Amino acid sequence: MKATATAPSNIAFIKYWGCRDQELHLPENSSLSMNLSGLFTTTAVEFSPSFKEDHVEIDGIRDKTEEGRTIKHLDRVRKMAGIDTKARVISNNNFPLGTGLSSSASGFAALSVAAAKAAGLDLSERELSILARQGSGSACRSIPDGFVEWSKGEDSGSSYAASLYPADWWDIIDIVAVVSDEKKGVSSLGGHKLAGSSPFFQPRLSRIEDKLNLVKKSLSERSFLDLGELVEEEALELHAIMLTSSPSLIYWTPGTLSLMKLVKKARGDGLPIYFTLNTGQNIHLICKKEDCDKAVGLIKDLDFIKQIIVNSPAKGARLLEGN
Ligand code: PMV
Numbered sequence: 067m068k069a070t071a072t073a074p075s076n077i078a079f080i081k082y083w084g085c086r087d088q089e090l091h092l093p094e095n096s097s098l099s100m101n102l103s104g105l106f107t108t109t110a111v112e113f114s115p116s117f118k119e120d121h122v123e124i125d126g127i128r129d130k131t132e133e134g135r136t137i138k139h140l141d142r143v144r145k146m147a148g149i150d151t152k153a154r155v156i157s158n159n160n161f162p163l164g165t166g167l168s169s170s171a172s173g174f175a176a177l178s179v180a181a182a183k184a185a186g187l188d189l190s191e192r193e194l195s196i197l198a199r200q201g202s203g204s205a206c207r208s209i210p211d212g213f214v215e216w217s218k219g220e221d222s223g224s225s226y227a228a229s230l231y232p233a234d235w236w237d238i239i240d241i242v243a244v245v246s247d248e249k250k251g252v253s254s255l256g257g258h259k260l261a262g263s264s265p266f267f268q269p270r271l272s273r274i275e276d277k278l279n280l281v282k283k284s285l286s287e288r289s290f291l292d293l294g295e296l297v298e299e300e301a302l303e304l305h306a307i308m309l310t311s312s313p314s315l316i317y318w319t320p321g322t323l324s325l326m327k328l329v330k331k332a333r334g335d336g337l338p339i340y341f342t343l344n345t346g347q348n349i350h351l352i353c354k355k356e357d358c359d360k361a362v363g364l365i366k367d368l369d370f371i372k373q374i375i376v377n378s379p380a381k382g383a384r385l386l387e388g389n
Pocket of ligand 1: 077078080081082083097168170171202203204205254255258344345
């Protein structure tokens, strides 16, 4: 009754922002992402009749909010498996949490795979994606390999992610630049609830399918400049919705803005590099593999950069050996 799994974080090229169902995390729109090789969570889950209560440790810390979300997820797994055994969950991340690097995506994907296995369930990739989605929406995209689409679906059973292309389809690079590891004030969960209050949210939804199809086309043709333009424009659109929600959400710090300007300047000077970001201050730079050293060189000596993590496209969540 013990299993360990690892799962990557992912970066959305078309973002999930706003839910039709807050409890089930049914999204307003379909989204598309790439798994990240350098940002991951490893989680061990053990169910045992000798445990009196659930015990959850994330990066060595017991936090009430995280524990509550994790136990709710364990309850979903226990219900599916028809057990009421308590569990011990030990989870570790190799990157800072709550700073816009999608730790809940890797976290709930790894938890779903490990907990399902430890509970004796034999779930398909689709079933694991549906389970992970209920913990954190974007976690459903960290289950399949490589470049992944989450179809919004009609209901819980049809809202899941599937791989569009394996990780080795395209060797593009995502460079994460940590400008601050301070935790954000409003989580993505809180942000999704505010999305509909922006006057620009409905216009966004009316164009989103077309945008998604353009990103898919750029992936299928491996057309980097098209992808980069679409991805950066989408990140700014996401933050335009956040900035104009009521109350407004401002995640950027001076370091975030400096990097955005630097990327645009470098592009003007001939380096094909683009940025994207999620709910938080930290930035992802997207470039072709051959431009990776130049892109890292652009930021590595800046005094406000705390950490640089270079990512390739990665496989999805998986059980670790020895289970
Ligand atoms: O899965 P959540 O609730 O953490 O929401 C993710 C929201 C974004 O990161 C901003 C967008 C996305 O699709 O990953």
